[in-house]
Amino acid sequence: MDEVAHRSRLDSDFTELYRSHLRDVYSYAYYRIGNHHDAEDITEQTFLQAYRHFERAQLESHGRPLRPWLIRIAHNLAANYYRDRSRRPQIPLEDAALVSALHDTEELVQGRQRLKDVLEGVAKLPEDRREALIMRFSLGMDNKEIARALDRTEGATKVLIHRAIKQLEQGLKEGGDE
Amino acid sequence: MSELGDVESLLRSALRPVEPAEGLSDRLERGLSEITGAAAEELADTELSAMRNPRNWGRPVAAAVVGGAATGALVLVRARQRQKKRQARGLRAVEKGVQGVSAGLRRRLGG
Numbered sequence: 001m002d003e004v005a006h007r008s009r010l011d012s013d014f015t016e017l018y019r020s021h022l023r024d025v026y027s028y029a030y031y032r033i034g035n036h037h038d039a040e041d042i043t044e045q046t047f048l049q050a051y052r053h054f055e056r057a058q059l060e061s062h063g064r065p066l067r068p069w070l071i072r073i074a075h076n077l078a079a080n081y082y083r084d085r086s087r088r089p090q091i092p093l094e095d096a097a098l099v100s101a102l103h104d105t106e107e108l109v110q111g112r113q114r115l116k117d118v119l120e121g122v123a124k125l126p127e128d129r130r131e132a133l134i135m136r137f138s139l140g141m142d143n144k145e146i147a148r149a150l151d152r153t154e155g156a157t158k159v160l161i162h163r164a165i166k167q168l169e170q171g172l173k174e175g176g177d178e
Numbered sequence: 179m180s181e182l183g184d185v186e187s188l189l190r191s192a193l194r195p196v197e198p199a200e201g202l203s204d205r206l207e208r209g210l211s212e213i214t215g216a217a218a219e220e221l222a223d224t225e226l227s228a229m230r231n232p233r234n235w236g237r238p239v240a241a242a243v244v245g246g247a248a249t250g251a252l253v254l255v256r257a258r259q260r261q262k263k264r265q266a267r268g269l270r271a272v273e274k275g276v277q278g279v280s281a282g283l284r285r286r287l288g289g
Contacts, residue, residue, distance in 0.1 A: 011214055018210070026198040040202045047206055051213055111191065118185075118192040137186070138193035169185045 014054050018047055021067055024139045025074050031134045032078045034123070042081065046074045068148035071135065075149065079127075121171045129164035136161055 025046050029039035050057070050073055057069050122130055128150065135141040135149060147157040 018206075022203065022206075023195055023197060026202070027193075027195040030196045031193055036199070040198065040205075043198060043202060044206055044209065048209055048213070051210060111188075114188060115192040118188045122189075122192070133189060134193060137189040138195055165185055165189075168189075172185070 010055055010058070013058065014051055017050070017054075017066055017070070021070055022047075024067060025070060027138045028071055028074050028134055029078060031122075031138055032074075032131065033081065038081065042074055042077045045077050046070065049073050049077075064148075065145070067139075067141070068145045071139070071141075071149045072151070075131065117172055117175055118168070121168045121175070124171065125164055125167060129160060129167065132157065132160050133164050133168070 022043070026039060026043045029042040029046070030036065033039050033042065050070055057066060061069065122133055125133070131150065132146055135146045141149070143154050143157045143161070146161070147154045150157065150160075152160070
């Protein structure tokens with residue numbers, strides 16, 4: 001009966017993980033890849049792969065949150081996506097329907113161009129900086145979580161994010177001066 | 179605030195979380211239900227081989243119950259999602275939610 005109870009608990013825990021982080025994984029994949037279709041594929045593959053390795057991940061997590069592990073799976077799948085297909089990141093805000101869905105009228109009038117500039121700037125960043133910004137600002141992950149997802153120290157992650165923001169700010173400034 | 183405005187606040191606006199389409203949840207839950215169903219079957223087979231020992235005779239029944247419970251948990255996810263949308267969309271969403279749960283239950287009974 002032990003094995004039965006154990007599997008039941010695992011499935012219940014996985015269901016909770018799925019329910020809590022479906023939007024996180026999808027948002028990460030969407031901003032990483034830049035289109036809904038491939039973001040859906042990566043999200044689906046992430047959860048299917050996560051289910052297969054869930055028991056071991058839970059054991060090795062020692063009670064720590066599993067979101068970084070989940071995002072790391074999505075990160076690996078996204079890296080394969082680029083490697084296999086020799087693709088470059090797309091800029092999500094080129095999709096006009098998404099702009100309407102995400103932002104209200106006032107923001108559209110006042111800040112649409114600026115937000116587009118920001119996303120273009122993010123897409124031009126080196127991969128690790130781009131990823132760190134997506135994790136911080138889209139998923140709201142703290143340095144500790146991002147460090148685990150990227151397999152870095154907390155100190156290195158703090159520096160990575162700081163440099164990413166500085167590089168983006170510089171890029172926006174140069175774009176504005178042209 | 180720099181002349182560019184607060185870059186961090188711009189990033190928060192530009193990178194707002196994106197809700198996945200409902201079709202994705204459906205597809206995912208179907209895939210996960212299939213996997214949990216297969217795992218439950220595997221467990222039941224293992225337990226069946228232990229049937230030679232009379233002390234284990236109650237175990238396959240328990241395995242089947244858990245297999246159903248695992249799939250049921252995923253159906254529950256959908257039911258909860260639909261419940262949230264009911265509050266936002268009104269009566270039309272209520273009907274849709276009931277249909278979704280019924281479909282999930284049909285799958286459970288059929289699988």
